[in-house]
Amino acid sequence: MAKNLAGDILTVGGKALTSRLFLGTGKFANNRLIPEVVSASGSQVITVAVRRIDPEYKEENIVDYIPDTCIVMPNTSGARNAEEAVRIARLARAAGCGNWIKIEVISDNRYLLPDNIETIKATEILAAEGFVVLPYMSPDLMAAKRLAAAGAAAVMPLGAPIGTNRGLKTKEMVKILIEEVSLPVIVDAGIGRPSEAAEAMEMGAAAVLVNTAVATAYNPVAMAAAFGLAVAAGRKAYLAGPGAVQGYAAASSPLTGFLHE
């Protein structure tokens, strides 16, 4: 059944979002690009690594480049276990970055795959402390359910290993999360092209998060705009309810039509 196209709002942590494209900031050639990229994409949620935030050095403080209209979602990039993620999250809040936190716990430096077990532990602690917790995870149903039970505000499964631009390689697993987890499912990592973002949205993902695909594009601002359009188009297609996929041709002059005459 087609869903309501009007007033399509994503609510996360009590915030109403009209854009379903989240942006990362870690790989740009110049932080001064960030406002332009944000504006072109229409994104309202921008993630920034706490490891890179330096409030003491205004000239190079990445947070100063994020428009005031956006929600800053600090992330715990660099954390190797739950304890480190919790400490980084508390640092972010103490630095005035609000109470949203994207948990990234990675203890594999070859592929940068998230550690779901440590992520669940960190989520339990931080949700109990009042953070709006958005955990980056490997798309595993039981882990997603535990994250939901631990108080996560959304789950953020990877589409492919981070930074690879390989697309939605985990499509089947992400689809299961979308069907079975009550929280918004935000596809984070691996999305390399706007068409892949659109595909994730058509599947019913609540949002997608992109960094490398925009930051390493020849024209990051134009690519950000393309992602903004693709995410909106994918969402609209999802809400419109795509037609069924047939395994055979549906003839316009059916052979058994006479039975209805």
Next chain:
Amino acid sequence: MSVYDELLKYRDLDFAAVFEQVTDDDIQRVISKDRLTVFDYLTLLSPKAERQLEAMAQQAHRLTVQQFGHTILLYTPLYLANYCVNQCVYCGFHAHNAIERKKLTLDQVRAEAAAIAATGLKHILILTGESRHHSSVGYIKDCVRILKDYFTSISIEIYPLSTDEYSELAAAGVDGMTIYQETYHEANYAELHPAGPKRDYRYRLDAPERACQAAMRAVNIGALLGLSDWRQEAFLTGVHADYLQRNYLDVEISMSPPRMRPHVGGFPPRVIVSDKNLVQYVLAFRLFMPRGGITLSTRESAALRNNMLKLGITKMSAGSCTAVGGHSEEAAVGQFEISDERSVAEMAAMLYARNYQPVYKDWQLW
């Protein structure tokens, strides 16, 4: 099992014979592979691969931007002391060299830290000569306590420690360690280190692994280029880095390719490593370890560092001084002569001009 056993596998390898068999097709195949074996890496270090440096450079650039973005981490070294008990024939800190020996007081450490921090840098590498007596673990911990007021990431480049000592420093706030094996060639190593505790090849070789076991976040290794055949040194450094990354997945492994520089001792390099050789080494390493860090220090000229920016480098030192106390007062004699004397601000301007972002801060846990 330690990296020593891993290196033993290649002790009798006939490098010349392997290189003889490498074909241009082999090199092209390796360049386009997703995941390289150690022998693929060796293929890229072959003399014949010099003919395909441009293809390697394109791939290295692509991989580096994909993994690290258009960013370069800036840091600077801080020399705490230059007392040394070793007699490395190639080093300016050689115990018998007639240089003024100094060790910073804690007040001087604070002054140096303040001078460096004023440039905006948050990553620092502290160095000492290799003297446990003058630069004890306790002294280094005292320095770290002060440095934590100014920096968010503190690495050490000091004499090799036990696992417990590395743990002690990690608990105090040190998150990275650098140690150079100098040369992986065991016989050359013995000859170049005639006296002092540094003569113990294996204790030094196993130091990076002990640091990994002690939960250091980042471990940086390398050979000092100029002491032995560079292709073998580059290969064995890669084998070492790969061994550490396979066994300690959570540690950020990186390498530096330092070339010998003029210093007060006057020992000439035994092997001349050209710019082209250095580039080939960096490119091959990047293709072999796409996630590995690569540091290019101020040992290299400004012009070369500018040109190597796009070839796989992830970290650069800036505003460097290799003399004790050199950041806040008149510099004494350094460990070696630096080649790129640009300030942090000048480095940042150069990076921006080349469409790269200087990163002053890339870690914080306290």
